[in-house]
Amino acid sequence: MTTKEPVTEPFVERQHGLDLLREMLRIRRFEEKAVELYSIGKIRGFLHVYIGEEACAVGAMRALTPEDNIVATYREHGQALARGIPMGSLMAEMFGKANGCSHGHGGSMHFFDKPRRFFGGYAIVGGGLPIAVGLALADKLQKRRALTACFFGDGAVAEGEFHESLNLAALWELPVLFLCENNLYAMGTALERHQSQTDISLKAQAYGIASEAADGMDAIAVESAAQRAAGTVRQTGRPFLLELRTYRFRAHSTADPDLYRTKDEIERWKKRDPITMFEARLREMRLLADADLTSLEARIGAEINEAVALAEAGSWEPIEALSKDVYTT
Amino acid sequence: MTTKEPVTEPFVERQHGLDLLREMLRIRRFEEKAVELYSIGKIRGFLHVYIGEEACAVGAMRALTPEDNIVATYREHGQALARGIPMGSLMAEMFGKANGCSHGHGGSMHFFDKPRRFFGGYAIVGGGLPIAVGLALADKLQKRRALTACFFGDGAVAEGEFHESLNLAALWELPVLFLCENNLYAMGTALERHQSQTDISLKAQAYGIASEAADGMDAIAVESAAQRAAGTVRQTGRPFLLELRTYRFRAHSTADPDLYRTKDEIERWKKRDPITMFEARLREMRLLADADLTSLEARIGAEINEAVALAEAGSWEPIEALSKDVYTT
Amino acid sequence: MQAKKMTYREAIRSALRLALKSDPRVFLMGEDVGRYGGAFAVSLGLLEEFGPERIRDTPLSESTFVGAGIGAALGGMRPIVEIMTVNFSLLALDQILNNAATLRHMSGGQYSVPLVVRMATGGGRQLAAQHSHSLEGWYAHIPGIKVLAPATVEDARAMLLAALEEPDPVFIFEHATLYPLEGEIDETAGPVDISKAAVRKPGSAVTLITYGGSLPKTLQAAQELLKEGIDPEVVDLRTLRPLDAATILSSVKKTHRAVVIDEAWRTGSFAAEISAQIMEGAFDDLDAPVARVCSAEVPMPYAKHLEEAALPRVETIVSAVKRMF
Amino acid sequence: MQAKKMTYREAIRSALRLALKSDPRVFLMGEDVGRYGGAFAVSLGLLEEFGPERIRDTPLSESTFVGAGIGAALGGMRPIVEIMTVNFSLLALDQILNNAATLRHMSGGQYSVPLVVRMATGGGRQLAAQHSHSLEGWYAHIPGIKVLAPATVEDARAMLLAALEEPDPVFIFEHATLYPLEGEIDETAGPVDISKAAVRKPGSAVTLITYGGSLPKTLQAAQELLKEGIDPEVVDLRTLRPLDAATILSSVKKTHRAVVIDEAWRTGSFAAEISAQIMEGAFDDLDAPVARVCSAEVPMPYAKHLEEAALPRVETIVSAVKRMF
Ligand SMILES: Cc1ncc(C[n+]2csc(CCOP(=O)(O)OP(=O)(O)O)c2C)c(N)n1
Numbered sequence A, B: 001m002t003t004k005e006p007v008t009e010p011f012v013e014r015q016h017g018l019d020l021l022r023e024m025l026r027i028r029r030f031e032e033k034a035v036e037l038y039s040i041g042k043i044r045g046f047l048h049v050y051i052g053e054e055a056c057a058v059g060a061m062r063a064l065t066p067e068d069n070i071v072a073t074y075r076e077h078g079q080a081l082a083r084g085i086p087m088g089s090l091m092a093e094m095f096g097k098a099n100g101c102s103h104g105h106g107g108s109m110h111f112f113d114k115p116r117r118f119f120g121g122y123a124i125v126g127g128g129l130p131i132a133v134g135l136a137l138a139d140k141l142q143k144r145r146a147l148t149a150c151f152f153g154d155g156a157v158a159e160g161e162f163h164e165s166l167n168l169a170a171l172w173e174l175p176v177l178f179l180c181e182n183n184l185y186a187m188g189t190a191l192e193r194h195q196s197q198t199d200i201s202l203k204a205q206a207y208g209i210a211s212e213a214a215d216g217m218d219a220i221a222v223e224s225a226a227q228r229a230a231g232t233v234r235q236t237g238r239p240f241l242l243e244l245r246t247y248r249f250r251a252h253s254t255a256d257p258d259l260y261r262t263k264d265e266i267e268r269w270k271k272r273d274p275i276t277m278f279e280a281r282l283r284e285m286r287l288l289a290d291a292d293l294t295s296l297e298a299r300i301g302a303e304i305n306e307a308v309a310l311a312e313a314g315s316w317e318p319i320e321a322l323s324k325d326v327y328t329t
Numbered sequence C, D: 001m002q003a004k005k006m007t008y009r010e011a012i013r014s015a016l017r018l019a020l021k022s023d024p025r026v027f028l029m030g031e032d033v034g035r036y037g038g039a040f041a042v043s044l045g046l047l048e049e050f051g052p053e054r055i056r057d058t059p060l061s062e063s064t065f066v067g068a069g070i071g072a073a074l075g076g077m078r079p080i081v082e083i084m085t086v087n088f089s090l091l092a093l094d095q096i097l098n099n100a101a102t103l104r105h106m107s108g109g110q111y112s113v114p115l116v117v118r119m120a121t122g123g124g125r126q127l128a129a130q131h132s133h134s135l136e137g138w139y140a141h142i143p144g145i146k147v148l149a150p151a152t153v154e155d156a157r158a159m160l161l162a163a164l165e166e167p168d169p170v171f172i173f174e175h176a177t178l179y180p181l182e183g184e185i186d187e188t189a190g191p192v193d194i195s196k197a198a199v200r201k202p203g204s205a206v207t208l209i210t211y212g213g214s215l216p217k218t219l220q221a222a223q224e225l226l227k228e229g230i231d232p233e234v235v236d237l238r239t240l241r242p243l244d245a246a247t248i249l250s251s252v253k254k255t256h257r258a259v260v261i262d263e264a265w266r267t268g269s270f271a272a273e274i275s276a277q278i279m280e281g282a283f284d285d286l287d288a289p290v291a292r293v294c295s296a297e298v299p300m301p302y303a304k305h306l307e308e309a310a311l312p313r314v315e316t317i318v319s320a321v322k323r324m325f
């Protein structure tokens, strides 16, 4: 079904709420640190931060099991952390160190982690969707009971591979959970300037795929929508398109002057900051006290410091190893 | 709107009926001759015949003006003839002669005719759609009052370019008449084995494009649907998707053993032969007498003989001219 | 040794059947590989024998079914993807260059992509400008993949078996004019060593270097030249990437002359790479500059006489060689 | 002559503005060329100056907006299409090779495609394996198109103006590291002759042949070599297709030695073509085999030290030259 308006959800019990908050905060603080480290040249290349969108990865990831596969984009710090890849190996990767999750070969855009079935951040927009379809096909053929979660942005919806992949996944009845993080912009191009039909979840009908749209600024809404969606995929073995309506608070990347949207618009959205909103709700419900938050921040701060220390301590891959992993043999 | 069931149409007056019949017969006889000439090696390469689908090109072409642009596929003999490209220049092209419509460079799959704004037969499936979008963009920017008719098959609907082109045409409000000749097969792959959602006209909704489906075996139904569709495009300046439901009586190409469908299925469809059905209707209505048909066939026979003679008489491009048209300068 | 007469097409099918029988992870997907039997009838009968789960007809979605092949390989399968022809492979080139070829290195060695992609290549059938490309040279430029071009019935079978033992993506280019080629082969034979080029005809006067669809023409040219007292050695590259430079160089060091025959357009052809490597590895042994016989730099015309004029021919090979003496 | 200081980026913008002002058929389309101002800020301000009809932001649909550029050219316009980077151009390669490059020949000369496509190319910015390609050599293989690679601020402007006078498709490769490059140029100057390579530094000992992003490195290497008493001539190809072989050969005939510097992966690089053409055209003039300095054959790693190790560098150019003496 397609719901244009986000479904509103009953609220949660304490531990659950604190877990969601902690995961969102870990991402927020990690990326704030990354931006700082980028500015002093410790991190290079492209850096696409997820700040403002944390509820999407955190909420969605809770619907997945360790057996499920994940395909992400170049804006994947959030997905990687929410999936449980140690912060240190991510930070080391962004430093380009050998102890990074991709041995320094990938950087911010290309996190990989085999033990956690994290099949990578893909930097060609739309390029991850066919990979996800193939992973799901492999599972189906091997009778593995797992689904493949495929993250992509609203901009990817315009690419031909979106169309081809949804058709193939539906045609072959493959367990793919398509997760569209619709932050209303593809770089500087607003949704209404790249989509003739701006309701992305509605596009699923063209493939006979079930879909839903959820409030991507609300971790609880995302989580329960993801639970429903993942449930459907597991039950039916068919794909599902879940659109998460969210917003990017920072520029597209460290290279983006952000000229294409008004400060107003950004400020309006910041009023819906997934973390502060969620904090407020927890407080209202008396599920969160100042002390909790302080200790939470403290623990996260410590984790980040360790991560940076680990990255700093990491060694560089020897130059002789340059061509090591081009071929397996 | 989307109509799953073909709209039935009021019938026509005599001259109109005879014109439609003549155009369909011209295509049928032309291709029967082409197949014969292929078997004796006069024509080579790929030969994709349109036999059974004649009502589509003939009906649709009547909704177009000389100012409109046409983009076709490798199965374009019907479109080329219905557009009024002289039979001789088409036959000569298939012979590979210098007097062919593409100077023997294109063959059966690549007919071009500038005076008639026939922008070519495209042999990469889906490859013509972006070209059509661009032609319509050029017209819009130049304030030319014309539309671009883009023919493609059901198989092309699976390609990413279908998705990208419909989105762009709708997004930029371009006058493209997308004409999908749905003959239920992409080579040997049946519609239900290549599309998860087999109602092609319905897919237009994903782009906010108006659409309709018509009976592609009925020239009158096609013509009036095309008139409605073209009218909408001219009025609104926006694209329209017209699905023509038809069937290919012959194999996909001269190389196809046609193993993937039953004789039964083919025979059932042949009962709906667009030409014999139409003849019968004309007779019922007393609009067609045996004499008319005999003279019609006679004139077409003569036209074909002249075309073959012209092709035979045509000269070969000199080998020195091989690299002549690679660059304009 | 069970000598058996079969065509190049049947030899590929024989390897496909063996792989499908012996490895449950193997499956074949591509446009019309099932019900149609394959555009070139390579997979004819396999759907009936192995069923629709393992012989999968795909929609026209090159980028996605190739990408799905990559994903399935990551997921533990051993996919064989058929792209109907190289002309359509451009639609999948992003998946090939940016994903298949990079994943192992980019992931720091965590993931391999054991994928085999087969496609028909080449011209000579009057299919005109959009259906006659020879782009295997482009593929040979890509680190992270291997590129094979079997030119004989035996290699058609044995090189596919070898490809299926590779842990990394392998691209096999089958020249469309070779499918009907007949030969006697051992159907019980296993894979061949794809790291080695093959000397198809020993000789002393000049080294003719070629691969795939140009091998028959080159061997014919060699016979013509013999009649005229020139005894050429013919080297079939077999594998374009990684290239067996050693075999090329040792032949050239013996003959002191080389002509490269390649159906691709001359400028930027793989023949240029061969020429450059001979320059780099055997410069002092050369009695004459390495020559290239390639296709004319034009989109392929439909007309027979024009297409013939555009492609390498026995006569053009022969005269290129004679110009060296 | 109105000498004006500007960057490579601004020089392109200057040509774009001139074209948009002087020819109503000209329009620019591509991802983020409008509101964002261009991924490399090349088109910054043009939307405000020329409006959304002529500065068109496109969706992420490379194949379709390039194809639409071809169609618009057929329809009488003079489109300039910006593909953000060469890495994404693979998605449009089918439209480029099968349509843009073939239409004129395939239609028997009835239609021309006056299209200009610009894209950033190259590595060196730690963007890793999917964002660091140098594929202009592939484009130079395609008959029916022209391929330009301006390496100076002056050429960035004048070669774009020249491209807009061509009746056929022209592809312009702008190395991303050149955009901030500064130079003094004549902003009133017209197009340059794109059929000619340029000798950027005359010399006598060896010919260094390069283009685009490798020119600055090569000129630096030339200075290093001078200090060591080796005086190289530096040839900037400027146009890869059609290639100005005459300029290359006359230089090599003078210096008797050549090194080709090309950021592409070595095997199948355009450098191989240059080497082959020198072999074919100046074999007897060579005192040493032509050498190539290219990128290591690996997907580009993110880590700075690894990327540097993979790319051609001043030191590697210098040592390649010294090995020749
Ligand atoms: C095929 C392709 N074209 C262009 C780009 C350049 N680019 C990188 S991100 C991006 C915008 C993508 O937007 P979206 O999919 O909404 O993801 P978001 O960045 O908003 O998370 C573009 C155009 C690319 N990486 N790949």
Ligand SMILES: Cc1ncc(C[n+]2csc(CCOP(=O)(O)OP(=O)(O)O)c2C)c(N)n1
Binding pocket: B075, B123, B124, B125, B126, B152, B153, B154, B155, B156, B157, B181, B183, B185, B186, B187, B252, C031, C060, C062, C084, C088, C091
């Ligand atoms: C991109 C691409 N892939 C594959 C082919 C090979 N091929 C030629 S026609 C065809 C089927 C097309 O079916 P459809 O679009 O329905 O047109 P029809 O032949 O039925 O008129 C295929 C697969 C091609 N020409 N282009």
Ligand SMILES: [Mg+2]
Binding pocket: A153, A154, A155, A181, A182, A183, A184, A185, A186, A187
């Ligand atoms: Mg977005």
Ligand SMILES: [Mg+2]
Binding pocket: B153, B154, B155, B181, B182, B183, B184, B185, B186, B187
């Ligand atoms: Mg069809």
